[in-house]
Amino acid sequence: MGTVIPFPRRRTRTDAPSAPTPDRRTDLITRVARGDESAFAELYDDLASIVFGVVLKVVRDHAMAEEIVQEVFVELWRVAPRFDPERASVSTWAATIAHRRAVDVVRSSQARRAREERDGRRAPAGHDDVVEAVLDHHDRQQVTAALAGLTETQRQAIELAYFGGLTYAEVAATLDLPIGTAKTRIRDGLIRLRDELGVDR
Amino acid sequence: MTTDLHTLAGAYALDALDPDERRRFEAHYPDCDTCRVEVEEFRAVAGEVATSIRREPPAHLRDQVLARIAETPQLSPAAPVIDLSERRAARRRTGALLAAAAAAVAVIGLSGALISISNDRDRAEQIAAAVADPDALVIDLDPTGDADGAIRVVWRPGTTETLILADGLDDPGSGRVHQLWALGAEGPVPAGLFDVEGPSEGRLTDLVDPAGWAVTVEPAGGSTAPTGEIVFVTT
Numbered sequence: 462m463g464t465v466i467p468f469p470r471r472r473t474r475t476d477a478p479s480a481p482t483p484d485r486r487t488d489l490i491t492r493v494a495r496g497d498e499s500a501f502a503e504l505y506d507d508l509a510s511i512v513f514g515v516v517l518k519v520v521r522d523h524a525m526a527e528e529i530v531q532e533v534f535v536e537l538w539r540v541a542p543r544f545d546p547e548r549a550s551v552s553t554w555a556a557t558i559a560h561r562r563a564v565d566v567v568r569s570s571q572a573r574r575a576r577e578e579r580d581g582r583r584a585p586a587g588h589d590d591v592v593e594a595v596l597d598h599h600d601r602q603q604v605t606a607a608l609a610g611l612t613e614t615q616r617q618a619i620e621l622a623y624f625g626g627l628t629y630a631e632v633a634a635t636l637d638l639p640i641g642t643a644k645t646r647i648r649d650g651l652i653r654l655r656d657e658l659g660v661d662r
Numbered sequence: 663m664t665t666d667l668h669t670l671a672g673a674y675a676l677d678a679l680d681p682d683e684r685r686r687f688e689a690h691y692p693d694c695d696t697c698r699v700e701v702e703e704f705r706a707v708a709g710e711v712a713t714s715i716r717r718e719p720p721a722h723l724r725d726q727v728l729a730r731i732a733e734t735p736q737l738s739p740a741a742p743v744i745d746l747s748e749r750r751a752a753r754r755r756t757g758a759l760l761a762a763a764a765a766a767v768a769v770i771g772l773s774g775a776l777i778s779i780s781n782d783r784d785r786a787e788q789i790a791a792a793v794a795d796p797d798a799l800v801i802d803l804d805p806t807g808d809a810d811g812a813i814r815v816v817w818r819p820g821t822t823e824t825l826i827l828a829d830g831l832d833d834p835g836s837g838r839v840h841q842l843w844a845l846g847a848e849g850p851v852p853a854g855l856f857d858v859e860g861p862s863e864g865r866l867t868d869l870v871d872p873a874g875w876a877v878t879v880e881p882a883g884g885s886t887a888p889t890g891e892i893v894f895v896t897t
Contacts, residue, residue, distance in 0.1 A: 648672030
């Protein structure tokens with residue numbers, strides 16, 4: 462997760478705890494892994510906006526996103542005993558499970574059909590339409606700056622894949638690139654983001 | 663092919679592989695130090711991006727989630743993760759009449775209650791015929807976690823019809839349904855939707871020679887590719 466900078470977060474829940482540190486999250490997940498439901502409630506308060514944010518971004522449908530968020534948290538509860546802090550931070554773990562679930566739902570034909578009807582097959586939205594989101598400004602500014610440091614193709618490829626839920630082959634078709642190029646732009650874009658954000662798992 | 667796989671870590675971390683490539687990469691990367699580290703780092707990058715687009719969900723979701731987890735058993739810490747790609751089907755031929763007869767008894771035992779209640783003679787005869795078919799395979803699936811009940815599939819190689827016998831499965835939840843998958847070389851093929859109890863007829867959407875079978879819970883109407891966790895699988 463790189464450097465931990467304490468930063469006040471805006472929260473809608475007035476009784477929410479102050480922004481947890483990775484250490485506190487690890488402590489929470491250890492309790493959750495032992496079946497502690499009150500620890501899970503705290504973890505929910507901490508992670509819900511991350512999970513909902515990424516799911517909504519991919520499925521772009523409030524009702525569907527709410528349903529997926531429930532599934533994701535039930536899954537996080539279920540697999541918490543297998544969480545390995547060596548492999549990922551708690552927030553990365555949650556975001557990984559949330560994103561995959563959202564993408565899988567979008568790719569199931571029913572959901573895709575409904576989405577395309579609603580959107581008239583418009584290209585997936587970019588990063589800008591989330592300005593109304595409840596954001597941690599520090600996180601957002603850092604990521605926005607890092608994305609701005611990419612080449613146009615790298616940025617588009619990563620956003621289409623991550624926010625749009627496209628496969629890299631679909632990214633290639635959308636951007637009119639050779640398939641291998643789309644795959645490479647995603648990877649070298651991520652390498653650049655990794656270095657820019659100082660991410661070390 | 664190995665070189666090829668190494669370049670997929672980025673797309674994989676963003677869930678941007680098609681199902682076949684995802685499966686191949688998942689069979690590869692845990693044992694490849696380079697890819698494993700890349701996947702973990704790229705996922706952390708994606709996690710940072712996710713954190714930058716936070717949105718507070720509606721407040722009512724919290725109570726729903728907490729109510730659901732209170733009734734959801736957790737995985738045990740030590741149990742191995744099931745890797746579908748390495749599963750091989752239990753392909754027990756029921757060629758011998760004796761075996762078929764035994765299977766028929768077991769099957770009728772499994773679904774007999776429902777058949778006798780509905781007095782559906784055609785159904786009963788169809789099941790009896792299916793399991794008596796010397797070329798039919800009778801395939802038992804095992805729960806991957808704490809799922810209740812039993813699932814048995816009757817299928818004759820070279821055909822697309824499946825007969826799915828369920829007994830005492832967990833309620834999949836409103837708007838959701840159990841779906842059977844034939845694990846073909848090109849990926850999971852939809853093989854039928856079925857109820858928590860009793861026999862259901864399914865159909866493979868593609869004629870395949872599956873290496874195994876699996877069951878997931880899917881949105882009502884079923885999916886073209888699995889979206890849920892595997893709850894039953896052949897061992």
